[in-house]
Amino acid sequence: MSVSPPRAELPTHDVENQPVPRVPRLWADDRPLREAVAAQGGDAQAVQDYAAALSGAEMAEAGRDANRNAPELRLFDRGGRRLDEVAFHPAYHRLMTAGTTHGYAARAWEEAPGGHVAHAAMVYLHSQVEPGTCCPMTMTYAAVPALAADADLAAAWTPKLTARGYDPRPVPLAEKAAATLGMAMTEKQGGSDVRANTTRAEPEGAAYRLTGHKWFCSAPMSDGFLTLAQAPGGLTCFLVPRWLEGARNAIQLMRLKDKLGNKANASAEIEYRGALAHRLGDEGQGVRTILRMVHHTRLDTAMAPAGLMRAALAEAAHWARHRTAFQRKLIDQPLMRAVLADLALETEGALALGLRVARAFDEADEPFARIAVALAKYLSNKRAPGTIYEAMEALGGIGYVEDTPLPLLYREAPLNSIWEGSGNVICLDILRTLARDPAAGAALQAELIRAKGADPALDAALAAHAARWPGLPEEAEARLYAERTATLLTAAILTEAAPAVAGAYIATRLGDRGLTAGAFAAFDAAPVLDRVLP
Numbered sequence: 001m002s003v004s005p006p007r008a009e010l011p012t013h014d015v016e017n018q019p020v021p022r023v024p025r026l027w028a029d030d031r032p033l034r035e036a037v038a039a040q041g042g043d044a045q046a047v048q049d050y051a052a053a054l055s056g057a058e059m060a061e062a063g064r065d066a067n068r069n070a071p072e073l074r075l076f077d078r079g080g081r082r083l084d085e086v087a088f089h090p091a092y093h094r095l096m097t098a099g100t101t102h103g104y105a106a107r108a109w110e111e112a113p114g115g116h117v118a119h120a121a122m123v124y125l126h127s128q129v130e131p132g133t134c135c136p137m138t139m140t141y142a143a144v145p146a147l148a149a150d151a152d153l154a155a156a157w158t159p160k161l162t163a164r165g166y167d168p169r170p171v172p173l174a175e176k177a178a179a180t181l182g183m184a185m186t187e188k189q190g191g192s193d194v195r196a197n198t199t200r201a202e203p204e205g206a207a208y209r210l211t212g213h214k215w216f217c218s219a220p221m222s223d224g225f226l227t228l229a230q231a232p233g234g235l236t237c238f239l240v241p242r243w244l245e246g247a248r249n250a251i252q253l254m255r256l257k258d259k260l261g262n263k264a265n266a267s268a269e270i271e272y273r274g275a276l277a278h279r280l281g282d283e284g285q286g287v288r289t290i291l292r293m294v295h296h297t298r299l300d301t302a303m304a305p306a307g308l309m310r311a312a313l314a315e316a317a318h319w320a321r322h323r324t325a326f327q328r329k330l331i332d333q334p335l336m337r338a339v340l341a342d343l344a345l346e347t348e349g350a351l352a353l354g355l356r357v358a359r360a361f362d363e364a365d366e367p368f369a370r371i372a373v374a375l376a377k378y379l380s381n382k383r384a385p386g387t388i389y390e391a392m393e394a395l396g397g398i399g400y401v402e403d404t405p406l407p408l409l410y411r412e413a414p415l416n417s418i419w420e421g422s423g424n425v426i427c428l429d430i431l432r433t434l435a436r437d438p439a440a441g442a443a444l445q446a447e448l449i450r451a452k453g454a455d456p457a458l459d460a461a462l463a464a465h466a467a468r469w470p471g472l473p474e475e476a477e478a479r480l481y482a483e484r485t486a487t488l489l490t491a492a493i494l495t496e497a498a499p500a501v502a503g504a505y506i507a508t509r510l511g512d513r514g515l516t517a518g519a520f521a522a523f524d525a526a527p528v529l530d531r532v533l534p
Contacts (some may be wrong), residue, residue, distance in 0.1 A: 003377065010099055010231075015495060016066060017317055017323060017324055018323075019318060019321075019323055020313060020316040020322075020381075021057075022314065023055075023056060023057050024054075024055050024056065024059075024060055024128065024129070024311075024314070025055050025056075025508040026051035026054055026055045026129075027044075027048045027052065027055070027124050027318070028052035028130060028534070029314065029533050029534060030051075030087040030310065030314075031531045031534070032106075032144075032347075032348045032351055032352075032498065032531055033047070033051075033121065033124070033310075033351065034123075035119055035356065035497070035498060036121075036351050036352050036355045036497060036498070037117065038095070039352075039355075039496070039498070040114070040117045040355040040356055040358065040359040040497070041288060041362065041498040042109070042114040042118045042120075042121055042355065042358075043112060043113065043114045043115070043117070043118040043360060046102075046103065046107060046112075047118055047121040047122065047125070048121050048203075048348075049102065050098075050102045050103075050104075050121075050125055050126075051125050051458065052127045053102055054097050054098065054125055054126065054128075054490055055350060057288035059095075059098070059105060059129055060089040060129065060405075061091075061101050062094050062095055062129075062130070062407075063091070063129045063130035063264075063408075064185075064408075065089055065090075065091035065093040065280035066081055066088075066089055066092045066095055066130050066132065066133065066263075066264035067130065067132065067263045067264050067408055068263075069089035069091070070263055070264075071086045071087065071088050071092070071264070072086065072087040072267075073086055073266075074086065074087055074150045074252060075257045075418075076251065080129060082133075082248070082252070084171065084248065084251060084252055084253045085253075086219065086220055086221050086256070086266045086268070087421075088168075088221075088255070088264075088266075089264075090351060090418050091264075092132075092133060092264050093166070093168060093340060095126075095133040095264075096133055096136070096137070096166050096168070097131050099122070099126055099133065099137045099222035100137060100166040100178060101164050101166065101236075102120075102164075102166060103118075103119075103136045103254070103327065104119065104122045104126065104137045104425075105140040105141040105161060105162065105180075106141075106143065106161075106162040106163065106164055107122070107159075107505075108141060108144075108361070108362075109141075109144050109162050110162070111371060113362070113364060114359075114362055116299070116358045116359070116361035117355055117359055117362055118364045119141060119354055119356045119358070120299060120300070120303045120354055120357075120358035121303075121347075121355065121358075122125040122241065123138065123300045123304055123307065124303050124304075124307040124310065124354070124410045125288060125307065125349065126304050126307070126313075127303070127304045127305075127306075127307030127308050127311070127412075128177050128307045128308070128310055128311035130264055131262065131304060131307070131308065131412045131415075132261075132262045132263060132264030132265035132412075133264055133354045134152060134304060134446070135218050135219055135220070135265045136180050136182060136219035136222055136265070136301065137261070138297055139180070139181060139182050139183050139218070139219065139222070139293075139297065140151075140161050140179075140180045140181050140182075140222075140298040140422050141296065141300070141338045142294075142295075142296035142300070143157075143161060143181040143183075143226060143293050144158055144161055144162065144296075145292045145293070145295075145296060146226060146237070146280065146289060146290060146292040146293040147280070148159075148292070148294075149237070149280050149281035149289050150160040150239075150278070150279070150280050150281065153239055153278055153280060156173065157173065157179065157181065157224070157239070158485055160173060160176050160177075160179035160223075161179055161180070161181055163177060163178035163221035164178070165177050166178055166475065167179065168221065168497075170221075170242075170243055170248075170258065172201070172241070172243045172244060172245050172520055173223060173224070173241060173243070174245070176223060179223040179224070180219065180222045180223055181217060181222055181224050181225070181226065181239075182217065182219045182220070182222035182224070182225045182226075183217075183225060183226050183227070183290075183293065183297075183368070184214040184216070184217070184225045184226075184227045184270060185197075185213045185214070185216075185226075185227060185228050185290065186214060186216040187199065187212070187213060187214060187215050187342055188213065188215045192421065194228055194235070194286075194287065194486035196486055197212075197228050197230065197235060197274060198212055198213025198230065198360060198395065199211065199213065199214070199227070199228070199229040199230065199231065200212055200229060200230055201229035201231040201236060201238060201277065201279075202280065203231075203232070204276075206315070206509065207231075207276055207277065207278055208276075208277045208278070208279060208481065209239065209275065209276065209277070209281075210227070210229050210237060210240065210272040210274070210275045210276075210277045211272055211273065211274055211275075212229065212271070212272050213254075213269070213271050213272070213414075214227065215271070216257070216266045216267060216269070216270075216371050217267065217268045217269070217270045218265060218266070218268075219265060219266065219267075219495070220253055220266055220267075220268040221242070221266070222242060222271060223241065223242050223243065224239055224240060224242055225239070225240045225242070225377060226238070226239055226240075226243045226280065226290055226293055227239075227240050227272075227277070228286045228287070229272075229277070229286075230283070230289060231279070231283045232266070232283065233282070233283025233284040234283060234284030234285075234286070235284065235286040235287060236279060236282075236283045236284060236285065236286040236289075236322050237279075237280045237281050237283070237285070237289035237290045238277035238278060238280060239277065239278045239280050240275055240276070240277045240278075241278075242273070247274050249276055250272065250273040250274045250275040250276070251270055251271075251272060251273075251275050252270065252271045252273055253268050253269075253270055254268070254269040254270060254271060255268065255269050256268050257269070260411050260415075261408065261410075261411025261412040261413075261414075261415060262411075262412060263411075271411070275279075283385055285292065288491075294360075294420055294421075295369075295370070295373065296458040297419075297420050298372050298373045298374065298377050298420050299354075299357060299358060299361060300419050301416040301417075301419055302350075302353075302354045302357060302377040302380055302381075303354040303355075303358070303375050304346060304351035304416045305380040305383070305384035305413070305416055306349060306351045306380055306405075306525075308384055308388060308409050308412055308413055309346060309350060309383070309384055309387045309388060309391075310347050310351070311405060311409055312388040312391035312392070312405075312406060312409050312410075313340070313341075313344055313347050313387070313391055313397065313532060314389060314390035314532070314533060315341050315399075315405060315406060316340060316343065316390075316392075316394040316395060316399075316534060317340055317344075317529070317532045317533050319394060319395050319399075320336055320340060321533070327425075330394075330513050331529070334522070335376055335518065336394065337397075337500030337525045338518035338520075338522065338525060339390060339394065339517045339518035340394065340529060340532070340533050341504070341518075341523075341525035341527070341528040341529055342390075342508060342517045342518045343387050343391060343517060343518070344425070344501075344531065344532050345501060345505045345508060345509075345528060346387045347351075347387065348498060348501055348528075348531070349490040349494060349505055349509075350376075350379075350380040350383065350490075351385075352373075352490065352493050352494050352497045352498055353376045353379070353380065353486070353489065353490045353493055354376050354380065355497075356493045356497065357369060357372045357373050357376050358373070360372060360373075367437060367439035367442070367443040368440070368441040368447065369445065370433055370437065370440050371430065371433050371434065371437075371440040371443065371444050372443075372444065372447075372489065373439070374421075374426050374429050374430050374433065374482075375430065375482060375486035375489055376427045376486065377417075377420075377421070377426055378427065378430070378482050378483070378486060379482070379486035379487065379490065380415075380485060381413075381414075381416050381417035382423065382483070383415045383421075384416075384417075385410070385413040385414060386517070387517070388406065388409050388410050388413050389410060390516075391406060391409075391515040392406040392407075392410060392520075409450045421510065423479065425478075425479075426482070427478035427481075427482045427529060428475070428478060430470055430478070430481075430482050430485075431473070431475065431481075435472060435473055444485075444489070447489060447492060447493070448462060448489065448492050450492065450493045450496075451491070451493075451496070452491035453497060454492075454495035454496075454502070455491075455502065455506050457501060457506050457507060457510055457511060458488075458491050458492065458495065458506050458510065460466070461479070461488060461491075461506075461510040462488060465484060465485070465488060465492070469481060487509050487510065488528045490505070490509075490512075491505055491506050491509065492509065494506075500527055501527065501528050501531065502533070503507070504527070504528055507523060508520045508522075508523070510515075
């Protein structure tokens, strides 16, 4: 349909040198994505189909609407009966429908080749349009392996969690065409230290009754939650259904969090008031049971920052190609080219690293997946805020205005680093994994060694890394160790998955550089920038 353009001839001036808004083409415009999906054995057609569903002005507008119209807490109906519900804008439901019907939560479990790679690519794509709605779909995806701890619960829930559909009605599982599953672990007094949880679980026949609070419960309209509580035998994992036959479970929403970003997604404080729950796994094994879910959510928290950076980079590149300053296009000015190339290398490295980790999930290479997902989560999330900020600065003042996507992306940037283990927790997990699991360390070394000989600078950096840390570092050096190890791993992966940019990544990450984007010795940015937008 042809749309009449807005008027550029105004009474006081003509509007010139203002690029028209970019219309996202999430597959056609993203050569690194196409190459990375192919390199890691993902289902390219599934990813392309989902990119098509999310592309265009209408879905971009839906993403903006879902963020501008916050979820509404509805505690009571007009007669004073408790509802404990959250109402969402129609744009939220549209985005959820797009994701679930295209298999965001399901594809990895459908036994098709490259399912986790395709899923990870979908996270990358969806994060560019509206990252808040990723949360409920990510938790639904990640809950499936945790449910394997109980055959009966898995038989009842897994078919609904992996159904290609979206059913937000507040009705019991048996009446659902499709379902979502969330997580509620954190309590006020413990935070990441879930062993300090005080929520009680009292046996009642084959089930339990839970009493206590949860400080963070994202997506509180999910059909159920995996949660931790103190049973007679110790900290235990439970599945708490949201809706019961003929009743609502005793889960009370206390308030919604007023968050920095992630506005479309509701995050709540909740209380269990004798809520019915089903034990998942043995009593006392709660952490071990729920870690299967955490392991998979960490994959998504490693992929989401790559998508956020890509969206910011695409906006900056589009602006630079159509904006003139001092009689030259911004994209033709050497310093701007250096900055944009730096942002492109960061984005492409995060994408390549994340999809390589997803391939390890597909191949059931658990030792490598365990260590690499933590490294990817740490590095990509620490790099995302600065990358997005630099893209914002490339646009200048308009990049700081809500008319562009940059403020939304910037507010979202810290979240995935905090969720499922903040930076210190992840770094300590990396040291713990390498200390306790020799197979994880061997798998990491094998991945690094495979890249030897591809680039002399990489070889030198690998040798220096091994010389500095012949064993594990002291705890106080955990961040430096994690950052350098993850950067080396990204460089090694790029030598195979994206050789066109590997040399530039190695030179600008492992060589002499400053602290800010573009602060390195001049190099030919053309091969890097040519991959950003066609």
